[in-house]
Amino acid sequence: MSKRIDVNNLNVYYSNFLAVEDVSLAIEPKSVTAFIGPSGCGKSTFLRTLNRMHEVIPGARVEGEVLVDGVNLYGDNVDPVTVRRHVGMVFQRPNPFPTMSIAENVLAGVKLNSKRMSRSDADDLVESSLRGANLWEEVKDRLDKPGSSLSGGQQQRLCIARAIAIKPDVLLMDEPCSALDPISTLAIEDLMQELKDEYTIVIVTHNMQQAARVSDRTAFFNIAGTGKPGKLIEMNDTPTMFSTPSEKATEDYISGRFG
């Protein structure tokens, strides 16, 4: 279920513009890895290369390799659509499908993979996924209501339920709490702690306290200036990063001296 990711010398380009330069890092299975850094440093862009979602933007391309348990996602026989079925993603703003009910939202991804599913199997999966996302108790009586009728935090947990319903190897989260209030944020952070027993979780966050609270390892990205590429400055165990970072730039950033 949960897999390790090794990134080797990855460059990300938008057409000819180098957005992220020469990133090499390792992401451990069954752990939470946080990417922090100032806006525009390429951490979200880099995150999207882990499930090839960057390719949605015309002209975006990468050089280098991303190995998921040794398999290069950018190999010749790899279909990005299949990659995304194994590496799930949760976005900055909750995005349940407004035209689908809560239950349909949870099953949306599963229906892509397996055409036929018995009614009881589907019901079971809806329940287990919603329980997995700590949302079951709140919505079990209104599964046929539209997903957009939920609060922001509930919608985000619905999106997490939708992502884990397809049982991915890795779960990517792109600032999943930035549009949520503190209570909903806490709910999602608690959820991450439970999910990491089963999944490899990678989270991009602007909130350094959040990175310190939820992650096992932290990577700091930085950018030298506008128009320059983003780079990985350093990566280490989260307690070390927040107490004794080895780079001056990291220390300045986490102590709030810049950014």
Next chain:
Amino acid sequence: MTTTEQSPGTEPASDYGTHPGAIANSIFKYLSTGAGSLILVTLAAVATFLLVEAWPAISAAGGDLGDKVSFIKPEDGQGLLEIIGFLVYGTVLISVIALLIGTPVSIGIALFISHFAPRRVAQGLGYLIDLLAAVPSVVYGLWGVAVLVPFLQPFYQWLADNFGWIPLFAPPESGEVFTGRVALSAGIVLAIMIIPIISAVSREVFLQTPKLHEEAALAMGATRWEMIRMAVFPFGRSGMIGATMLGLGRALGETMAVLMIISPGLTFSSHILQPNQHNTIAAYIALQFPEANALGVNSLITMGLALFLITLLVNMLARWVVSRRSEFSGAN
């Protein structure tokens, strides 16, 4: 604001009374209210005109209308009501053919422009489609008669030879010339005429699909087509219905192209490859109007009233379809 000194007994000059934009704002309010009411007034005026003008024919329909109006022949089964029946049937039949052919093509074009084509191609194609909308219907009619009908004739022949056992494609009676000036040709030309409007509106709707929802679908491993079914179509559903209804409106009311292409007839026949079977309300009115006497004009207006009612019904139906699942629409 600083309060100025007031001599006792005088009203304090208010700083909060009015502002420079107030007059423009109220002018705009009345203008837009006026524009909105104008629609109602126009609609009421048209409906009243139709009813008043149609009345002499309707009230005479049971009596001696056939003696006074040349094209109404109750003795041949072509009384006013019967003719209206045939024409409503022909109008709906030809419009449905047009929609069945035109809508899928239009949606395809719109999807290609909005989600598949490279940006530069998409823009060029968009202009071309708009250009197609600017071709006058007379020109479509001429083109249909001179180019399309001869071109389609062998295909019709093949269709009649191989699928003639389906009533829809039954060949003309032996002895009749296989002209191709039939309901199917009119439907195809109408389909081409409604493609620009349907595809232009659908394209705009598809482009409005929130990126968030498209990415949500793609991120869980949807292909482009699955993403379109999951995010684009549900979001654009009411827009697509609206676009189709606009197209249907044009098809229902189209006069010239149908008039020029079809060999008219008055029957409830389902044989769309046979000439002299169908006609539409608009084309029939245009055909008979120049030689109609006063009561004849009243009869034709009655047919116009029928067309008006069909269109109204179609639009109400569309509204109802759209509103049925509004709770699930992308709007909230």
